[in-house]
Amino acid sequence: MEKKEYQSEEEFLKNYDSSQFEKLSLTTDTLIFSVADEETGNYRKLPEKKFSVLLVKRDSYPFKDKWCLPGGFMRMEETIDEAAKRILKVETNLQDIYMEQLYTFGELDRDPRMRIVSVSYIALVDKNRLKEHLSKNASWFQMDILEEEREIQVTFDNGNESFSITIEKKLKNPTSDRYEYIVKKNTHLAFDHAKVIVCGVERLKNKVGYTDIVFNMMPKYFTLGELQQVYEVILGKKLLDPAFRRMIQDKVEKTDKIKTGGGHRPSVLFQYKKK
Amino acid sequence: MEKKEYQSEEEFLKNYDSSQFEKLSLTTDTLIFSVADEETGNYRKLPEKKFSVLLVKRDSYPFKDKWCLPGGFMRMEETIDEAAKRILKVETNLQDIYMEQLYTFGELDRDPRMRIVSVSYIALVDKNRLKEHLSKNASWFQMDILEEEREIQVTFDNGNESFSITIEKKLKNPTSDRYEYIVKKNTHLAFDHAKVIVCGVERLKNKVGYTDIVFNMMPKYFTLGELQQVYEVILGKKLLDPAFRRMIQDKVEKTDKIKTGGGHRPSVLFQYKKK
DNA sequence: CTAATAGTGTCTATTAGACAGTATGTT
DNA sequence: AACATACTGTCTAATAGACACTATTAG
Numbered sequence: 310m311e312k313k314e315y316q317s318e319e320e321f322l323k324n325y326d327s328s329q330f331e332k333l334s335l336t337t338d339t340l341i342f343s344v345a346d347e348e349t350g351n352y353r354k355l356p357e358k359k360f361s362v363l364l365v366k367r368d369s370y371p372f373k374d375k376w377c378l379p380g381g382f383m384r385m386e387e388t389i390d391e392a393a394k395r396i397l398k399v400e401t402n403l404q405d406i407y408m409e410q411l412y413t414f415g416e417l418d419r420d421p422r423m424r425i426v427s428v429s430y431i432a433l434v435d436k437n438r439l440k441e442h443l444s445k446n447a448s449w450f451q452m453d454i455l456e457e458e459r460e461i462q463v464t465f466d467n468g469n470e471s472f473s474i475t476i477e478k479k480l481k482n483p484t485s486d487r488y489e490y491i492v493k494k495n496t497h498l499a500f501d502h503a504k505v506i507v508c509g510v511e512r513l514k515n516k517v518g519y520t521d522i523v524f525n526m527m528p529k530y531f532t533l534g535e536l537q538q539v540y541e542v543i544l545g546k547k548l549l550d551p552a553f554r555r556m557i558q559d560k561v562e563k564t565d566k567i568k569t570g571g572g573h574r575p576s577v578l579f580q581y582k583k584k
Numbered sequence: 585m586e587k588k589e590y591q592s593e594e595e596f597l598k599n600y601d602s603s604q605f606e607k608l609s610l611t612t613d614t615l616i617f618s619v620a621d622e623e624t625g626n627y628r629k630l631p632e633k634k635f636s637v638l639l640v641k642r643d644s645y646p647f648k649d650k651w652c653l654p655g656g657f658m659r660m661e662e663t664i665d666e667a668a669k670r671i672l673k674v675e676t677n678l679q680d681i682y683m684e685q686l687y688t689f690g691e692l693d694r695d696p697r698m699r700i701v702s703v704s705y706i707a708l709v710d711k712n713r714l715k716e717h718l719s720k721n722a723s724w725f726q727m728d729i730l731e732e733e734r735e736i737q738v739t740f741d742n743g744n745e746s747f748s749i750t751i752e753k754k755l756k757n758p759t760s761d762r763y764e765y766i767v768k769k770n771t772h773l774a775f776d777h778a779k780v781i782v783c784g785v786e787r788l789k790n791k792v793g794y795t796d797i798v799f800n801m802m803p804k805y806f807t808l809g810e811l812q813q814v815y816e817v818i819l820g821k822k823l824l825d826p827a828f829r830r831m832i833q834d835k836v837e838k839t840d841k842i843k844t845g846g847g848h849r850p851s852v853l854f855q856y857k858k859k
Numbered sequence: 860c861t862a863a864t865a866g867t868g869t870c871t872a873t874t875a876g877a878c879a880g881t882a883t884g885t886t
Numbered sequence: 887a888a889c890a891t892a893c894t895g896t897c898t899a900a901t902a903g904a905c906a907c908t909a910t911t912a913g
Contacts, residue, residue, distance in 0.1 A: 318645050318696075331660050332607035335690075335701060353885075353890045370590055385606050385699050389690035409762050413688045413703050415610075415664035424660050426610060428688050428701075483858040484796040487684050521759040534891065551894075552876065573891040574883040583758040627912075628863045809864065826867075827902065848864040849910035865909075874901070882892075 334423065337393040338380035338502065339430040340411065340509040341403065344526050344539045345439055345449065353572035358538040359451040361439070362506065364465070364498075365400055366446045371421050372499030376465075378506070379447065380427065393430045401447050407525035408432045411509050419501045429505050431513060433525035454510060454545060460493070461507055472497040476507045517543050521560055524581040532568050532576035533557070559584070609698065612668040613655035613777065614705040615686065615784040616678065619801050619814045620714055620724065628847035633813040634726040636714070637781065639740070639773075640675055641721045646696050647774030651740075653781070654722065655702065668705045676722050682800035683707045686784055694776045704780050706788060708800035729785060729820060735768070736782055747772040751782045792818050796835055799856040807843050807851035808832070834859070 315324070341363040346356035364376040379400035383392035390408070398404045411429040419425065439449055450465040464473040475494035481487045488511070490504040498506070516522055523539055537553050559582070566578040590599070616638040621631035639651040654675035658667035665683070673679045686704040694700065714724055725740040739748040750769035756762045763786075765779040773781070791797055798814055812828050834857070841853040 315645055318648065331657070332609050333658075333660065334607050335610070351890085353888095355891075382606070383608075383690075385608065386692070388692060389688060389701065407757060407759070409756075409760060410688065413664060413685065415658075415703070417661070417663060426664065426703075428690070481684075482682060484682070484799050484856070485684060486791075486795050516761075520761050524759050525757075532892085549875095549877065550892085551878090551896095554893080555875085569884070571891070572885045573889070574885095574893085576884095576892060581759070626863085628861095630864075807865085824903065824905090825865085826869095826904085829866080830902085844911075846864070847912045848862075849866080851865055861913090862911105864911090867908080868906085870903105870905085872901100872903075874899100876897105876899075878897085879895090881894080884891090885889090886887105 334425050335383045335389070336380050336425055336427045337383060337389060337396055337430060338378040338427050338500075338505060339393055339397050339408070339432050340378060340506060341397070341401065341406075341432045341434060342509070342513060342526070343434045343436055343439055343449070344542050345436050345451065347451070355534065355538065355571070358535075358542045360454070360542045361449045361451050362465075363401060363443075363447055364450055364467075365444075366448070367499055368446060375499040376450075376497055376502075377499035378429075378502050383428075389428050393428070397432065399444075401443055402441060403432075403434060403438065403443075406432050406434045406438075407522065411505075411512060414501055414505065416501060427500075427505075429509065431509050433522060435526050435528050437528055452510075456545070463506065463510070465497070470497075474498060474503045474506075476503060478507075514543060514545075521581070524560070527581070530564060530566055530578040530580055532578060533561070534576055536561070536579070609700050610658045610664070611655050611700055611702045612658060612664060612671055612705060613653040613702050613775075613780060614668055614672050614683070614707050615653060615781060616672070616676065616681075616707040616709060617784070617788060617801070618709050618711055618714055618724070619817050620711050620726065622726070630809060630813065630846070633810075633817040635729070635817045636724045636726050637740075638676060638718075638722055639725055639742075640719075641723070642774055643721060650774040651725075651772055651777075652774035653704075653777050658703075664703050668703070672707065674719075676718055677716060678707075678709060678713065678718075681707050681709045681713075682797065686780075686787060689776055689780065691776060702775075702780075704784065706784050708797060710801050710803050712803055727785075731820070738782065738785070740772070745772075749773060749778045749781075751778060753782075789818060789820075796856070799835070802856070805839060805841055805853040805855055807853060808836070809851055811836070811854070 343361045345359045345361045347359050348356050365379050367373055367375050367377055379397055381396040383389060393408060408430050411431045413426060413428045415426040448467045450467045453464040455462040459478045461476045461478060462473055477491040477493055479489045479491060481489050490507055492503050495503040526539055527536060533554060537548060541548055561579040562582040564578050564580055567575050568578055569575040618636045620634045620636045622634050623631050640654050642648055642650050642652055654672055656671040658664060668683060683705050686706050688701060688703045690701040723742045725742045728739040730737040734753045736751045736753060737748055752766040752768055754764045754766060756764050765782055767778050770778040801814055802811060808829060812823060816823055836854040837857040839853050839855055842850050843853055844850040
């Protein structure tokens, strides 16, 4: 290929041949998390909260009949963020929800069809939107996360079907907080989505500590008890009431609404307060 | 396009036409940060530390003669991480250094030639490697960062040339820590690299607080004074000695080596201690 | 001796963890 | 009345911020 000398940027661009570099397809995959209520038999008890993720059943090859994250191919006329939003709407009917970029996965063999790089996103919705009309292949799965030493086990359950994955975490570098995720067991999830889910769960756990993103999973009005449950479910541990209330005191404001009917003392409803 | 029914995954893959989706080029761009010594006239004083980034002068269109981050096109037979490493070696002769993925930029107009998505990386090297033989277009720039309210100004200086950029930070969402970066002033940097640099600088500032990545910018043996200077330069503020020493006490271990010759009390040399 | 960094002791203010107690609905 | 959650007071432990002091070299 002969190198030509151009006199200006305009001239260069007019003559530019964009076919000279190898090209590939780019997809977005989105982790939609929510914290769902699960009714307990006891009329006094608050419904238990369950950390949930939305999965879609593949109806074609590759990975036919396996579960995967809602995702699809980016188009040339849209940004990556726009692609993620569009695809989410098409696949799940969800829109206007909190989204942020998680990580870009580019292993060679992550898709058996061809070389595909995937930009993953985290999306958060409040539990009321679990009931919105989803497209027919989408389903919410409750997750139970068991983390011990360097191994993470996640059990998924959508009421009908249940399965689990096991992932080993390995620090990429002793100085950093970046992990390599090694799939030890995975029978039901397509592509590298087992890794993506674990990566997203860990990121969410971390971010809950230093941002207000949990409020994207809350309805407009909520009690502090409910809010605390959501934190507890994401962090996977119980929190002490006074410490929790101190921590969130500047993030919320009291409303004049009250929630009654619980078989116990009524609770004041709060709402999110921006800083 | 007629939809065919396949009997198995193998059969499907054999018949798969990968040309049906639009494709694009993917590049990696790497922020290589270091903290350089700058000699002061005073024989007693420690050399001042300067936060530095490696830039490359473009020798062809587009953005001919502008500065940019070392980067290039990913190939089909390598992962994104591998591409970033390969390109770094070619463009700067640096290898075996700490690298981590930063963010994936995919605005429509970030490259005037065609649609290109770029996966950016952060790389860290210690000051001694500043002197390694760089390729002819590469140059280290000292950065002075001025952050006030929502505006960030960065001044770049490589000894020969000096310029500055101004970027406005805007929270994407009140609940999160993700910013949109709006370029207010930029005369010397190519593509969207002004944004990438600011994004990387902020990420580094944050990560310094909760990881040990600074040690990737340190030589094997260092004094606690030098280490403190590096933290101070990255964070952009002075730290109190006792607090600093408390903070790093479990991250370092004493050696039997001592640094003398400074016109003041000699200092014990330490090294990084993995957890 | 002096300027400069090296290194430590300690007081205080703030924050985090823990526990215990009171309050108030529904059935 | 009993249960379950709502909500608060307070003690203590741990941590962070601030200052002051001593130590030790080259010139």
